[in-house]
Amino acid sequence: MTELSYLEHGHSLKSWLLTTDHKRIAILYFLSITFFFFVGGAAAALIRIDLLTPEPDLMSNEGYNRAFTLHGVIMVWFFLIPSIPNTFGNFLVPLMIGARDLAFPRLNLLSWYIYMLGGLFTLAVLVLGGVDTGWTFYTPLSSMFANGNVILAATAIFVVGFSSILTGLNFIVTVHRLRCPGMTWGRLPLFVWSIYATSLILVLATPVLSITLVLIAAERLFGVGVFNPALGGDPLLYQHLFWFYSHPAVYIMVLPALGVISELVSTAARKPVFGYRFVAGSSIAIAIIGFLVWGHHMFVAGQSMYASAVFSFLSLAVAVPSGIKVYNWTATLYKGHIALDPPFLFAMSFIGLFVVGGMTGLILAMLAVDVHVHDTYFVIAHFHYIMVGGTVSAYFGALHYWWPKMMGRWLPLVWGRLSAIFIFLGFNLTFFPQFILGYLGMPRRYHVYPAEFQTLHVLSSAGASVLGLAYLLPFTYLLYSLRHGEKAPPNPWGATGLEWTVPSPPPQHNFHELPTVDGPPYQYPVEPDTKREGAHG
Amino acid sequence: MADAAPSRQRDTTLMGMYLFLASEIMLFGGLFAVALALRLLHPQEVAAASRRLHYGIGAANTVLLLTSSLAVALAVAAAEMGKVKGTVAGLLAAAGLGLGFLALKAAEYGMEIREQLLPAFTPAEAFDSPAAHLFMDLYLVATALHAVHVTVGVALLAGLAWRVHRRSLALPRAATGVEVVGLYWHLVDVIWVFLYPILYLVR
Numbered sequence: 001m002t003e004l005s006y007l008e009h010g011h012s013l014k015s016w017l018l019t020t021d022h023k024r025i026a027i028l029y030f031l032s033i034t035f036f037f038f039v040g041g042a043a044a045a046l047i048r049i050d051l052l053t054p055e056p057d058l059m060s061n062e063g064y065n066r067a068f069t070l071h072g073v074i075m076v077w078f079f080l081i082p083s084i085p086n087t088f089g090n091f092l093v094p095l096m097i098g099a100r101d102l103a104f105p106r107l108n109l110l111s112w113y114i115y116m117l118g119g120l121f122t123l124a125v126l127v128l129g130g131v132d133t134g135w136t137f138y139t140p141l142s143s144m145f146a147n148g149n150v151i152l153a154a155t156a157i158f159v160v161g162f163s164s165i166l167t168g169l170n171f172i173v174t175v176h177r178l179r180c181p182g183m184t185w186g187r188l189p190l191f192v193w194s195i196y197a198t199s200l201i202l203v204l205a206t207p208v209l210s211i212t213l214v215l216i217a218a219e220r221l222f223g224v225g226v227f228n229p230a231l232g233g234d235p236l237l238y239q240h241l242f243w244f245y246s247h248p249a250v251y252i253m254v255l256p257a258l259g260v261i262s263e264l265v266s267t268a269a270r271k272p273v274f275g276y277r278f279v280a281g282s283s284i285a286i287a288i289i290g291f292l293v294w295g296h297h298m299f300v301a302g303q304s305m306y307a308s309a310v311f312s313f314l315s316l317a318v319a320v321p322s323g324i325k326v327y328n329w330t331a332t333l334y335k336g337h338i339a340l341d342p343p344f345l346f347a348m349s350f351i352g353l354f355v356v357g358g359m360t361g362l363i364l365a366m367l368a369v370d371v372h373v374h375d376t377y378f379v380i381a382h383f384h385y386i387m388v389g390g391t392v393s394a395y396f397g398a399l400h401y402w403w404p405k406m407m408g409r410w411l412p413l414v415w416g417r418l419s420a421i422f423i424f425l426g427f428n429l430t431f432f433p434q435f436i437l438g439y440l441g442m443p444r445r446y447h448v449y450p451a452e453f454q455t456l457h458v459l460s461s462a463g464a465s466v467l468g469l470a471y472l473l474p475f476t477y478l479l480y481s482l483r484h485g486e487k488a489p490p491n492p493w494g495a496t497g498l499e500w501t502v503p504s505p506p507p508q509h510n511f512h513e514l515p516t517v518d519g520p521p522y523q524y525p526v527e528p529d530t531k532r533e534g535a536h537g
Numbered sequence: 538m539a540d541a542a543p544s545r546q547r548d549t550t551l552m553g554m555y556l557f558l559a560s561e562i563m564l565f566g567g568l569f570a571v572a573l574a575l576r577l578l579h580p581q582e583v584a585a586a587s588r589r590l591h592y593g594i595g596a597a598n599t600v601l602l603l604t605s606s607l608a609v610a611l612a613v614a615a616a617e618m619g620k621v622k623g624t625v626a627g628l629l630a631a632a633g634l635g636l637g638f639l640a641l642k643a644a645e646y647g648m649e650i651r652e653q654l655l656p657a658f659t660p661a662e663a664f665d666s667p668a669a670h671l672f673m674d675l676y677l678v679a680t681a682l683h684a685v686h687v688t689v690g691v692a693l694l695a696g697l698a699w700r701v702h703r704r705s706l707a708l709p710r711a712a713t714g715v716e717v718v719g720l721y722w723h724l725v726d727v728i729w730v731f732l733y734p735i736l737y738l739v740r
């Protein structure tokens with residue numbers, strides 16, 4: 001019998017804008033997030049062009065500040081935080097646990113509308129001339145001196161925070177309540193574990209940012225001065241509150257990616273994930289320890305020396321669960337029958353870049369070294385290795401891996417491999433020079449610099465143009481595949497997991513009858529539904 | 538959720554609400570952290586400023602909210618037994634007490650404006666010390682944010698009472714809805730129970 005897929009159930013705009021189907025909402029997020037990815041990318045392009053020469057040529061100082069602020073705000077809150085959870089999490093969590101939808105489908109749609117409202121505020125900030133505080137909104141700059149649209153930007157982030165909270169809440173309840181018979185906690189796909197851990201952070205950390213932004217807006221509007229040293233307030237208090245949210249938030253950005261990689265690696269190796277329990281547990285460990293390390297952003301801000309020492313130690317500790325994951329992926333690949341498909345190439349590039357990002361994180365977490373490289377390009381390179389090299393690679397890996405499932409179309413593997421390689425090369429060319437720049441003393445957030453730094457800056461800008469084109473590439477052939485791609489079978493990669501047991505694209509209610517699970521996850525090997533070019537056996 | 542039994546549905550909804558409340562607690566948690574910081578930075582000035590608050594009104598408001606929580610609890614019990622009248626009465630009583638809280642709070646703000654205590658209505662020079670000014674800033678933000686929550690709560694309680702009364706929510710099936718709003722209301726109450734001593738009493 002033929003059943004209509006979720007894509008065919010209604011074609012009107014209304015059937016999309018009022019949908020409560022988690023799969024359609026995932027697509028709505030995908031479209032809006034892609035939009036913001038390119039807006040944020042445009043800001044990055046401006047920054048890199050301006051940095052080609054030591055002189056300020058493209059923008060005024062003010063304009064430059066606004067460009068990097070907008071870049072940061074959009075990339076963090078409107079792309080990275082919602083990226084994997086709200087698109088792939090939305091699409092996959094119900095399918096992976098054998099449910100027909102999330103626990104609160106209407107709330108899910110509401111989250112998207114709230115996200116869009118926050119996005120509109122951000123665009124308004126852009127149109128009205130931007131903000132110049134940096135994505136960190138440090139006081140007293142943001143509260144007393146900045147002359148941009150600080151309140152509007154704070155409102156945008158405040159609003160989008162509610163979207164995060166509601167989405168996180170929805171995932172947690174879904175994983176607790178809607179697992180199909182036999183889907184015990186020990187059988188959950190690792191992607192679901194990582195989304196669960198992320199959701200805990202979303203629910204518990206985001207409100208702290210909300211109230212902090214309220215206090216900033218209150219200072220600008222009514223002179224409420226709790227962060228204002230002139231009035232007896234404490235600017236360091238702002239940094240504590242901000243990083244209490246924002247360090248956990250960096251794990252919001254990377255945990256879902258770690259989950260994606262576990263899926264991609266085991267499928268590519270045709271082997272169960274090595275040490276399932278440790279990989280699952282390390283997600284939770286990261287979520288918990290991640291709440292205790294925020295002070296490593298404030299080593300030189302004047303916090304007490306003893307606090308710094310403790311934060312330094314705890315920051316080293318948070319690397320342990322991350323390390324566990326990397327070792328387990330490697331062990332999974334060991335003696336696997338590896339297929340060099342695009343998702344696997346993205347996964348490999350994730351692992352390499354994540355390791356560089358993590359190791360440099362350890363360097364930064366060492367109190368004495370950080371005094372030297374704090375607020376330099378070294379820090380910029382560190383977090384871009386994790387957030388862009390890592391998370392964005394995982395995002396594209398997920399896109400290639402689940403694209404046949406989501407759209408029902410097969411994608412051109414050669415192009416997929418090429419874009420994975422170009423993204424990897426472009427990325428390294430862009431960001432590796434920044435480690436050196438930072439170590440040599442190039443401070444972040446300046447667009448005027450000593451002439452001897454120019455070579456490295458030019459290299460970085462050249463890399464950025466490769467990277468930019470490489471990011472565009474997948475969107476062209478994926479769009480092309482929508483029309484001309486071959487129809488995808490239910491399980492094209494030969495993967496385990498309930499999402500591969502339903503047709504591609506899945507029917508509206510996912511499962512005819514709710515499935516029953518009677519064994520552990522990742523029982524590889526599984527034969528793919530089609531023999532394909534380039535696939536190893 | 539079409540296939541879930543009603544009791545499963547209830548647990549699911551309640552769990553969602555508990556998580557929401559956890560995030561609300563973190564929201565106010567940020568303000569509690571600020572209160573702690575101010576106390577540590579300026580112990581004497583803050584204690585002096587706290588002494589000027591009308592703790593009697595605060596106490597009366599605490600009584601109002603605690604009583605209203607009791608009324609909500611009774612409404613939930615009545616809803617589970619399918620008693621429309623009892624439910625409506627409990628909800629309306631709670632909403633009324635909530636309105637009473639807001640009225641007292643407004644009166645208190647009024648007094649504070651006249652006594653030149655409330656920031657935004659008072660010139661900075663009028664405060665005893667800069668730290669006292671900061672403390673009153675915090676007082677205003679925290680109580681105003683709480684009052685916003687009370688207002689939302691009153692609207693929810695009244696709306697629910699209306700729908701139960703009109704039978705557009707059939708009891709006891711809709712008891713979960715009453716329970717969820719009740720949980721929210723208890724949280725508003727609990728936050729006040731912490732705000733009150735932190736702002737008015739700790740010296």
Ligand code: HEM
Pocket residue numbers: 136250251253254296297315316318319322358359360361362364365366370373374375379382383386387
């Ligand atoms: C092994 C775990 C990690 C450690 C030990 C670590 C350590 C650090 C340290 C010490 C800093 C502060 C450097 C300074 O400002 O002088 C820092 C900055 C940063 N890290 Fe990490 N990090 C880790 C993982 C991550 C992850 C997973 C992400 C993102 C997904 C991330 C994103 C960032 C960001 C955004 C900043 C800079 C924030 C800013 O000042 O604008 N880090 N990291």
Ligand SMILES: [Cu+2]
Pocket residue numbers: 246247250293294296297
């Ligand atoms: Cu951090």
